[in-house]
Amino acid sequence: MAQVEPQDGRIEWEGALVQRARSGDTRAFERLYREHAGKVYGLCLRMTRDPAIAEDCTQETFINAWRALDRFETRSSLGTWLHRIAVNVALAKRRKATPVLDSATAEDEATESEWTLETPVEVEEIEAAIAKLPEGARDVLVLYAIYGYSHAEAAEMLGVAEGTCKAQLHRARGLLRERLGVEVH
Amino acid sequence: MSRKEGTISSLRELPRDIPPARDLWPAIQARLTEESRAPTAADTRVRNRHLRMRFIAAAAMIAMLAVGIWIGRSGLPLVGQRARPVLTASTANPGTEQGAVQTAYTMDPKYLRDRAELVKSLEGQLATLPPQTRTKVMASLATIQKSKQDLEAALGHDPSNALLQELLVNTYQDEMRVLTAVQEAGTAGKGI
Numbered sequence: 001m002a003q004v005e006p007q008d009g010r011i012e013w014e015g016a017l018v019q020r021a022r023s024g025d026t027r028a029f030e031r032l033y034r035e036h037a038g039k040v041y042g043l044c045l046r047m048t049r050d051p052a053i054a055e056d057c058t059q060e061t062f063i064n065a066w067r068a069l070d071r072f073e074t075r076s077s078l079g080t081w082l083h084r085i086a087v088n089v090a091l092a093k094r095r096k097a098t099p100v101l102d103s104a105t106a107e108d109e110a111t112e113s114e115w116t117l118e119t120p121v122e123v124e125e126i127e128a129a130i131a132k133l134p135e136g137a138r139d140v141l142v143l144y145a146i147y148g149y150s151h152a153e154a155a156e157m158l159g160v161a162e163g164t165c166k167a168q169l170h171r172a173r174g175l176l177r178e179r180l181g182v183e184v185h
Numbered sequence: 186m187s188r189k190e191g192t193i194s195s196l197r198e199l200p201r202d203i204p205p206a207r208d209l210w211p212a213i214q215a216r217l218t219e220e221s222r223a224p225t226a227a228d229t230r231v232r233n234r235h236l237r238m239r240f241i242a243a244a245a246m247i248a249m250l251a252v253g254i255w256i257g258r259s260g261l262p263l264v265g266q267r268a269r270p271v272l273t274a275s276t277a278n279p280g281t282e283q284g285a286v287q288t289a290y291t292m293d294p295k296y297l298r299d300r301a302e303l304v305k306s307l308e309g310q311l312a313t314l315p316p317q318t319r320t321k322v323m324a325s326l327a328t329i330q331k332s333k334q335d336l337e338a339a340l341g342h343d344p345s346n347a348l349l350q351e352l353l354v355n356t357y358q359d360e361m362r363v364l365t366a367v368q369e370a371g372t373a374g375k376g377i
Contacts, residue, residue, distance in 0.1 A: 026217055033210055038202030045203055055205055062213050067220075120192035123199065145196040184196075 015074035022069045029069075032078065033062055039079055040086050046142040047090040049131045057093060061086040083147065087139075087157045094135065115145040115173075118183035129179040137172035140165050145172075234342060238349065241339045245332040245352050252325045252359050296361075303364035310367050322367055329360045 014035075020028035037058065044057035064085050065072075072081055117126075130138060143154040144165070155165040177184050193199060311319050336353040340346065 024221070026214060029217070030210055030214070033213065037209065038204045041205045041209075042201055042203035051206060055207070055209060058205060059209050059213050059216070062209075063216050063220075066213075066217055115196035117194050117196075120194045122192050124191075126193065126196070126199065141196075146199050147201060148197065 014078050018069060018072060018074055018078065021066070029062075029066060036079055036082050037062075040082050043083055043086050043142065043147065044090055046127075046130065046146070047087070047139055048093065053093060057086060057089045060089045060093075064089065080149075080153075083143075083149075084157050087143070091139075091158070116185045117180070118185070121180055121182060126180065129176055132179065133172055133175055136160075136164075137168045137175065140168040141172040141176075144169055238339045238343055238346065241335045242348055242352055245336050245356065248328045248332045249352070249355055249359055252328055252363065296357075300361065300364070303361070303368055306368055307364060310370070310372075314367070314370065318370075322363065325363050326360070329356055329363065332356045333360070 014032065017028045017032050021032060040061050041054055041058045044061070045051060045054035048054050048057060061082060065082055068085070072078070130141060133141060139158055140154055143149045143157060144151065149157065151162050151165050151169075155162040158165065160168075173184050311322065314322065333353065333356050336349055336356060340349050340353065343349065
């Protein structure tokens with residue numbers, strides 16, 4: 001059975017590793033990388049849809065994090081901080097490749113929801129449907145529905161208004177429903 | 186109710202961790218090692234401070250040049266009787282440290298006395314000058330004052346900078362030239 005580590009304890013040992021990494025200890029930073037690489041890569045892969053680009057983004061995220069370690073407050077979550085950097089890196093890469101703005105004008109998502117599916121769906125099928133979503137809708141869906149960030153957090157990470165975030169989510173829900181053929185609540 | 190393996194009923198059940206297909210750490214470590222050899226943020230700050238000082242020095246030099254040209258064009262042949270003696274023996278000695286020159290120059294009692302006298306009489310002398318000349322003199326003194334402040338601030342950060350010390354000494358000399366020119370022009374009852 002997997003051991004569940006208390007959040008405070010985790011922040012404590014992560015904080016200690018961050019302190020050591022700040023003083024130039026790359027071994028401590030490697031431990032932080034090992035702990036968070038999957039979470040960062042998962043986000044990058046879902047945002048970019050390309051494993052090679054996602055790998056680049058992950059590397060860039062950890063390199064940027066190393067440079068900015070002095071600015072990280074050890075009381076906050078390292079995972080969230082890394083995700084913020086990863087979103088910035090992925091968006092910057094995307095802007096470089098295709099400077100297209102994806103806007104949403106649909107009715108916004110007013111209430112918080114669990115994103116439950118009416119009937120169970122294969123993971124691959126759902127991942128494929130998410131991958132086919134337009135960029136703006138996909139970004140919001142990944143941060144909000146998969147990684148559990150709030151509308152405000154997702155909006156801040158993506159540099160969009162909260163209203164835009166909600167509208168994109170509404171759009172994503174509609175498209176998923178259409179593509180999966182199941183109701184998404 | 187049993188659910189088919191590999192299916193989920195909420196997007197929150199999707200895995201958050203997806204390990205990359207290959208280990209990315211060696212590439213990251215290589216970049217970090219490379220960067221540790223490159224200038225650090227502290228180095229950059231020091232470099233920026235030096236650049237700022239160079240900029241201040243250049244600005245001061247331009248300002249002094251402008252004042253010098255103005256003094257020269259205004260016909261300053263009579264000027265200098267007071268300013269020159271202020272230079273102490275240490276400036277005449279090329280082997281002396283610039284820091285010592287500045288200290289000797291600025292702290293020289295005769296210089297301080299002369300300057301105090303000139304500043305005291307400045308207001309009265311200015312009143313005797315034509316308005317246009319008065320404006321020019323005030324502008325020059327303001328430029329000199331600004332140069333002095335900038336150079337003193339820069340020397341506060343880098344006290345051993347010989348170029349800054351030299352520029353400060355030159356600025357004091359320029360100030361004396363202007364003050365002396367004003368006094369002599371006023372005494373002679375003519376413009377500068």
